[in-house]
Amino acid sequence: MDVQIWTYIIVGITFALYIGxxxxxxxxxxxxxxxxxxxxxxxxxxxATAADWMSAASFISMAGIISFMGFDxxxxxxxxxxxxxxxxxxxxxxxxxxxxxxxxxxxxxxYYSKTARSVAVFCALIVSFTYVAGQMRGVxxxxxxxxxVDINTGVVIxxxxxxxxxxxxxxxxxxxxxxxxYCVLIFAFMVPAIFISIQMTGNPIPQLGMGGTLADGSGxxxxxxxxxxxxxxxxxxxxxxxxxxxxxxxxxxxxxxxTAGLPHVIxxxxxxxxxxxxxxxxxxxxxxxxxxxxxxxAVAVFAKTNLIETVSEKEHKEMPEWFSKWEQTGLLKFExxxxxxxxxxxxxxxxxxxxxxxxxxxxxNPEIAKLPNWVVAxxxxxxxxxxxxxxxxxxxxxxxxxxxxxxxxxIKPDISEKxxxxxxxxxxxxxxxxxxxxxxxxxxxxxxxxxxxFGLAAASFFPAIILGxxxxxxxKEGAVAGMVVGMALMIFYMLKxxxxxxxxxxxxxxxxxxxxxxxISPEGFGTIAMxxxxxxxxxxxxxxxxxPQDVQExxxxxxxPSGAGEATGH
Numbered sequence: 390m391d392v393q394i395w396t397y398i399i400v401g402i403t404f405a406l407y408i409g410x411x412x413x414x415x416x417x418x419x420x421x422x423x424x425x426x427x428x429x430x431x432x433x434x435x436x437a438t439a440a441d442w443m444s445a446a447s448f449i450s451m452a453g454i455i456s457f458m459g460f461d462x463x464x465x466x467x468x469x470x471x472x473x474x475x476x477x478x479x480x481x482x483x484x485x486x487x488x489x490x491x492x493x494x495x496x497x498x499x500y501y502s503k504t505a506r507s508v509a510v511f512c513a514l515i516v517s518f519t520y521v522a523g524q525m526r527g528v529x530x531x532x533x534x535x536x537x538v539d540i541n542t543g544v545v546i547x548x549x550x551x552x553x554x555x556x557x558x559x560x561x562x563x564x565x566x567x568x569x570x571y572c573v574l575i576f577a578f579m580v581p582a583i584f585i586s587i588q589m590t591g592n593p594i595p596q597l598g599m600g601g602t603l604a605d606g607s608g609x610x611x612x613x614x615x616x617x618x619x620x621x622x623x624x625x626x627x628x629x630x631x632x633x634x635x636x637x638x639x640x641x642x643x644x645x646x647x648t649a650g651l652p653h654v655i656x657x658x659x660x661x662x663x664x665x666x667x668x669x670x671x672x673x674x675x676x677x678x679x680x681x682x683x684x685x686x687a688v689a690v691f692a693k694t695n696l697i698e699t700v701s702e703k704e705h706k707e708m709p710e711w712f713s714k715w716e717q718t719g720l721l722k723f724e725x726x727x728x729x730x731x732x733x734x735x736x737x738x739x740x741x742x743x744x745x746x747x748x749x750x751x752x753x754n755p756e757i758a759k760l761p762n763w764v765v766a767x768x769x770x771x772x773x774x775x776x777x778x779x780x781x782x783x784x785x786x787x788x789x790x791x792x793x794x795x796x797x798x799x800i801k802p803d804i805s806e807k808x809x810x811x812x813x814x815x816x817x818x819x820x821x822x823x824x825x826x827x828x829x830x831x832x833x834x835x836x837x838x839x840x841x842x843f844g845l846a847a848a849s850f851f852p853a854i855i856l857g858x859x860x861x862x863x864x865k866e867g868a869v870a871g872m873v874v875g876m877a878l879m880i881f882y883m884l885k886x887x888x889x890x891x892x893x894x895x896x897x898x899x900x901x902x903x904x905x906x907x908x909i910s911p912e913g914f915g916t917i918a919m920x921x922x923x924x925x926x927x928x929x930x931x932x933x934x935x936x937p938q939d940v941q942e943x944x945x946x947x948x949x950p951s952g953a954g955e956a957t958g959h
Contacts, residue, residue, distance in 0.1 A: 392756075395766035396535040403573050403770045407566045407777070408553060429564055429660040435673025437567035438657045440574065440778040442473060442674065443681055444520075445527025446840075448574060448775035453750035455689035456696075459619075460630040462689070464637050465840070468644025470682050472843075476648050477671030481658040483858045485667040486947045491786070492655055492850055493794040499857040501940055502865040503799055508872050512849040513790045515876070517653065518823060520842035521783040525828025527776040530748050533718045535769040540718065544828040547773075551780045552821045563781045564660055570774035575680055577771020581755040581764050582684050585691045588758060595687035615690060618697045623736030627693070639913030640840070646851040647843025647915055653782040656789075692754040699757055700743060701734045708732075711756035720746035721753075780824065784817050791816035841883055844915025848879035852922040861944040863926070866933040871926030879918040887911040 390398075429437070447469065455462030487495055493513055497506025525544050532543025579595075586598035590611055603609050616626045625631055648654070658667040700708070705723055715721035722744040723732060734743040752772060755765045792813035797804055804812070849872050856863040884890040886905060889897045902910075909917060935941075 390762060392535065392762045392765045393537060395762045396769050399763070399766045399770045400535070400773060403569075403774060404550060406569055407550070410566045410569060411553065413565075429670075431661060431666045431669035432673055433564065433568050434657060434661050434666070434670035435677060436571040437564045437660075438654065438670060438674035439677035440567035440571035440774070441657060441782040442654060442678055442779075443571075443574060443775055444779035445524050445772065445776035447681060447685075448578060449527050449530065449751050449772050450523075450748050452685040452688040452692065453747035455686055456693040456750045457745075457747055459625065459627040461632045461637070463686075464632075464640040465644065466682060466686065468641040468843070469648065470678070471641070472645035472648025473654075473675060473678060475645055476651075476654060477668075477675060480854060480858070481655065481667050481671055482664050483947050484655055484854070485658045485661075485664050487943075488659075491789050491794055492854070493790055494798070496850075496853055496857065496868070497794065497798060499940065499944070500853075500863075500865040500868045501937065502869065505853075505865050505869050505872075506794055506798060508869055508876075509850070509853070510790045510794050512845070512872060512876055513786060513794075515880075516651070516842050516846045516849070517783045517787050517790075518820075518827065519845060520651075520653075521780055521787075521820075521824040522827030523842070524776045524780040524783065525824050527748070528773060528780070529828055530718070530720065530746075531752065531769050531772045531776070533720075534715060534749070534752060535766070537714070537717070541829045544825050547777065547780070547828070548821050548825040551777055551784060552818060563778075563785060566781065567778045570778040571677065574771040574774040574778070575677070577767045577769075577774070578681050578688075579684060581758075581760055581768055582688050582691070584760050584764060585695075585754065585758045586687065589691060589694070595684050595691075599687035599690050611690060611694065615694050615697075618694065618701075622697070622701065622734060627690070633908050635907060636909050636913050639907075639909045639916040641913075643844045643847045643913050643915030643919070644840065646919055647845070647847035651843070651846050653779070653786045656786060657782075688751060688754060692750045692757065695754070695757045696745070696750070697734070700732050703732055704730055705732055706730060709756075709759075711753060715749055715753060718749075720749045784820050784824070787820040788813045788817035840912040841887065844883075844912060844918070845876065845879050847915035848875040848918030848922060851919055852926055856923075856926060858944070858947065861941040862930070862935050864930050864933055864936045867926040867928075867930030870929040871922040874925045875918045875922030878921055879915055882906070882914045882918070883911050886914075 451462075451465050451469075454465060484495060487499070491513070493506050493509035496509040497503065525547060526540075528547030529540035529543035532538055532546055533540040536543065536546075538546075582595040583593050586595040587593050587604075589604060590598040590601040591604040592598040592601050599611060601611060603611055603614060612628055616628055619625065619627050630637070658670070661667050661670055700712070705725065712721065716723065724742050724744075726740070726742050727733070732743055733740055735741050752768060755768055792809050792815075796812050797809050852871050852875065853868045856868065885892065886901050889901065892901060906914070907917065
C-alpha cells in the first residue's frame with residue numbers, strides 16, 4: 390500500500406480513538422471541565438503532561454531546527470528540558486497547594502486585585518494564542534503532505550478535530566485523550582529513529598548511534614562524516630556553534646522560565662488528588678519527556694546526513710517521489726538558477742537552489758531513508774497527536790480564562806454552573822477559529838513561534854508567580870506594574886525585530902540583526918523582559934503599601950509542607 394492509504398488507515402484509527410475517549414469521558418461539571426474532577430492518577434497525569442508538553446514544536450520542529458542549526462539548536466533542547474525541571478520542582482507543588490485552577494486565578498487571589506486578574510487573563514490569552522498558532526501550523530504541515538491537501542485545508546481539518554474533543558470533554562476528555570496521544574507520539578517518534586540508527590550505524594539505540602561509527606565498516610564517526618558534508622557545501626561544521634554566548638544563554642533562560650509560566654502545563658497539576666501526587670506526576674512526565682528529548686538530536690543528525698547525500702548535485706528529474714510530494718506543499722522549493730537540471734544545495738544564497746522548511750525534516754526523514762510506508766504514516770499520526778494534544782490543552786486555558794476568570798470572577802459572579810460550562814465551551818469554539826487563522830497565517834516556522842510564546846510567558850508570568858510564592862510582602866501594585874511593563878517590552882521587541890513592524894515589514898528583518906539589543910535575538914529577549922519585570926515589580930513594591938496580613942499568612946502556609954508542624958512538634 391502507498392503512504393497515503395497507510396496514512397488514512399493509521400490516522401483514522403488514532404482519531405477514532407481520541408474521539409471515542411472524548412465521548413466516554415465528557416465533562417458533566419465545571420470541575421471536570423477545568424481539572425478533570427481532580428482525581429487523575431499520577432502516572433496517567435504524567436503521560437498527559439508529557440503529551441501536553443511535547444507539542445508540534447518538540448515533535449516536528451525541534452529536531453528540524455537542530456538539523457539546520459547544529460550545535461546552536463541545542464538551546465531549544467536545554468531550555469525546554471531545564472524548564473520542565475524548574476516547573477516541576479519550584480512551582481507546581483506550591484500552585485497546587487494554593488488550589489487555583491488557572492494562573493490568572495492564582496494571580497487574582499494572591500494579589501487580591503481584579504486589575505491583576507485582568508492583566509493575567511490578557512497575558513494568558515496572548516501566550517496561549519501565540520503558542521497555539523504554532524500547533525495549528527504543525528497540523529497543517531502534516532495534513533498537507535500526507536493527505537495531499539493544501540496547508541490551509543489541513544489547518545481547518547485539525548480545527549474541527551480539536552474543537553470536538555476539547556469542547557465536549559474539557560480537561561477530563563483532554564486528559565485521557567492525551568494519555569493515548571502520548572503512546573501514539575512516542576511510538577511514532579522512536580520507531581523510525583531506531584530503524585535509521587540501525588541502518589546508518591548498526592546500533593539500535595539512536596542516542597548511541599549518533600555518536601557511533603558508520604555501519605559501512607569504514608570506521609568513520611557519523612558526526613565526522615556530517616561535519617565533512619557540511620563544510621564541503623560551505624556551511625559551518627555541524628558540531629560548532631556560531632551564536633554569541635549571551636544569545637545562547639538568553640534563549641535558554643527564556644525558554645526555561647517561560648516554561649514555568651506556561652498556563653496549559655501548570656493547570657495539569659490540579660488534576661491529581663493531592664500535592665504528593667503532583668510531585669509524582671511531574672517525575673513521571675520528566676522521564677517520559679526525556680525519551681523524545683534525548684532522541685531528537687540523533688534524529689536531526691540522521692535526517693541532515695541523509696538529506697545532503699540524497700539531494701546534493703543530483704539531477705532534479707531523478708529525485709525520489711517524496712521530493713516532488715514535498716515540493717507540492719511549498720515547503721521544499723527547487724529553483725534551477727543555472728539551468729543545468731542539477732540541485733545545487735550550498736551555503737552561498739546567491740548560488741543555492743534548494744529551500745527547505747525546517748518543519749519537514751522529521752516528517753520526511755523516514756521517506757529519505759527509504760523506510761516502509763507504514764512507518765512514514767505512523768510518523769504522521771504521531772506528529773498529529775503531538776500538535777493536537779497541546780492545542781487542546783491551550784484551548785482549555787483560553788476557554789477557562791474567559792469563562793472562569795473573566796465571566797465568573799469579574800463580570801457575572803452569580804452565573805450558574807451550567808451557564809459557566811456553556812461559556813467555557815463557547816470561548817473554546819471562538820478560540821479554535823482564531824487559532825486556525827494564525828495557523829493559516831503563521832509568523833514563522835513552528836519552533837520559532839513557540840519560542841516567542843515562551844518569551845512572552847517569561848516576560849509576564851514568571852516574576853509574578855515566583856514573587857507570589859516566595860515573597861510574602863509582594864503587593865498587587867508591584868506585580869501588576871511588572872507584568873504590564875514586561876509584556877509590553879516583549880511585544881514591542883517581537884514586533885520590531887521579528888516582524889519588522891516599525892521598519893518596513895518582514896523583508897527587512899534579517900538586516901535588523903545588527904541592531905538587536907545586547908546582541909540578543911527575539912527568541913531570547915524574554916530573559917531581558919523578565920529581568921525588567923522583576924526590577925519594576927520590586928521597585929514599585931517598595932513605595933506602595935504591604936499586602937493585607939491574611940494574604941501574607943496564605944503565602945506562608947503554601948510554602949510549609951503538609952504535616953510539618955506535627956513532625957517538628959509545633
